[in-house]
Amino acid sequence: MGNQLIPQSHLREPETLVTGKTVFYVGLATAIIGLSAATLKVDPAILIGSIIGLLGLLLVFKYPFFGFFLYALLYFLRPGERYPALAPLRLELVFGLLLLAAIAVSDALRGSRLRFPTDRLSISFFVFIGALGVCTLFSEWKSQSAEVVFTFVKLFIFYYYLTVLVNTEKRFLYAYWFIVVLTTVIGIEAAYNYFSGHFRINQGVMRTGGATSYGEHANSLAMYMATTIPMLIYLMARYRKALVRAICMGLIGICFVTLLITASRSGVLCILAIAFCYAWFSRHRAAYIAALVLLSVATWVVLPEQYKQRYGSITSGQIDESSQGRIDAWKAGLGMFTDRPFVGVGPGVFAAAYLDRHGLWLYSHSLYIEALAETGVIGTTAFFTFLVIMILDLRKLSRIRGVPEARSEELKVFARAGYAIIAGLLVAGVFGHILQRDTWYLMAGLVVAKYNLAAAESAEA
Structure with a gap:
């Protein structure tokens, strides 16, 4: 790039x-x-x-x-x-x-050289993985941190496929649809389990989760559902056929319902941030916000009482057991960062480090505390550099020249979806430890693939 x-x-x-x-x-x-x-x-x-x-x-x-x-x-x-x-x-x-x-x-x-992405976003991703590797060398629990690095190796493989093999618009759409459909299938499976009586009672609320580690935790599943909605909005704008748009609307409904029955407050904050991001970019901002308010009121009316109490606690100001746990984790995380400012306690090691210091297994419950405590200045700088570059590349993509007007508008819709996903995750990250959330990195792969296609099209115009 x-x-x-x-x-x-x-x-x-x-x-x-x-x-x-x-x-x-x-x-x-x-x-x-x-x-x-x-x-x-x-x-x-x-x-x-x-x-x-x-x-x-x-x-x-x-x-x-x-x-x-x-x-x-x-x-x-x-x-x-x-x-x-x-x-x-x-x-x-x-x-x-x-x-x-x-x-x-x-x-x-075939006599070809090994293809490898060399754009600035890809390089920043590789630097971040390298930073995690360095932090692992000094980790308080090296084997656990090594597992995190292996997780990012798996993400790199996915990223490689997106950035190198997605070399036509048709392939891009195939890959995009495949990711969206598979994520939605996980949501459908979780919703089916919930409505068939297979749910978990947690903090006095019936909650659903995924069948595997991909979305197993209610908060993780909620954020996957929330961030899939902008991807579906892009597909709705990409196609003019009523049937395709109807399918996308149906999938959006499934994602939204599944999100609600996770009882995840961070998931709701994520989808609200996504909605307001779209409102910000809308030419009819007032009408968009009014529609959003009406949808929120209608949703609140039909919600069962247990979910009203759960989501109402976001603005209640009351410090329940869960909220107090977050505060304790944040304070401890800042202490870990002070103790090991450069490399942190190690990727994926926050809970174990908290156990060692305070006798309790507790996660960071914050992207920002997680990054500082687990990876120190090295990992935190690398991650947010990667994030800033992705935002800048989305901006470049939305302003690319030399393409037809319809194509330019489609690129802007894609960029808005990217902005919305990033905004949603940044807000949810206040209360969620999502440094390892693959959505960041898969979105980056899609951005690189889309930019390569648009840049090649612009160069040939």
Whole structure:
């Protein structure tokens, strides 16, 4: 990105040397080997997972972009958590690295160099991951911090697919839709569990959560639902067909309802910040705010009493047990930062550090305290530099020249969605420890992909 415009020719996929016939015969051989191995004492889930993985890797040689869909399915649905027999395989990390290796080998066979993003937003992301690595070296619990770094390695794989393989507008829309649909599916699953009686009673309120670590906690799920809504708003503006817009409206409704039944106050703050961000950019600001107020009142009227009490506590000023815990965590976090100002106590180590100092397992409950306490000046500076660059790149994207008027308007709508997501997360981050929230980094990957396409289009105009 930076000041570079990427020519469209550099974005095109090189021709593959792997033919469909090769895929068929090698796939057949893999299936035969797999069936033969079934006679051994091998867990069927591991056997099936391994065969599917091998076939997937083979397909990536011929169709590199196919790897994006495979990895997205693993990343969002997390079969290793749904089927414990697959957990030892560490599918997301291992398969993701193998997919990257397959792409590298495929590029080498075609005589192409390994593709790697070199724009300023990508570099700032890599610097942040490097900062986490440095903080891990001095962590109070190195193995836990290493797990956080591995989490970011998995995010890097996803980021790589978005920034390198999404090289046409069609691919961008495929990737965008796939992310939105998979996130919404997680929300649908959580809502179904809730309405079928499978919910959790927490702090006297019925709350839903995801089936896996992706949105398992109610606050995490709420923020995923809130930040998916701007993505759906972009898709509504992108398509003129009534059916597509109706589908998007339906998915927005699902996300909103799922958010409400999480009983997450930080989730509500997130969606309110998103709504006011859209109001700020609207040409009809007064009408937009009036509609927002009416929707809020209507929602409040139909909310069950337990949720009214829960969400009403946001403005009540009362210090309940949860609020007091946050205050205690914030004070302790500032103390950790004072003790270790440069590298913090270590990525992902706040709760353990709090336990060591105060005898209680408690999370930071704040993005800002989390960043300072866990990563010190090094990690905090790297993260917010990354964030500022993403905001600046969204601004550049919304002002790009040399594209048709309709395209320019579409880019502005995309940028608004990005601004809204960032604003929502920054507000929610006051009360939520969301430094590891993948929404930041997936959004950055989409921004880079979109900018590359728009810049190439502008250069060829």
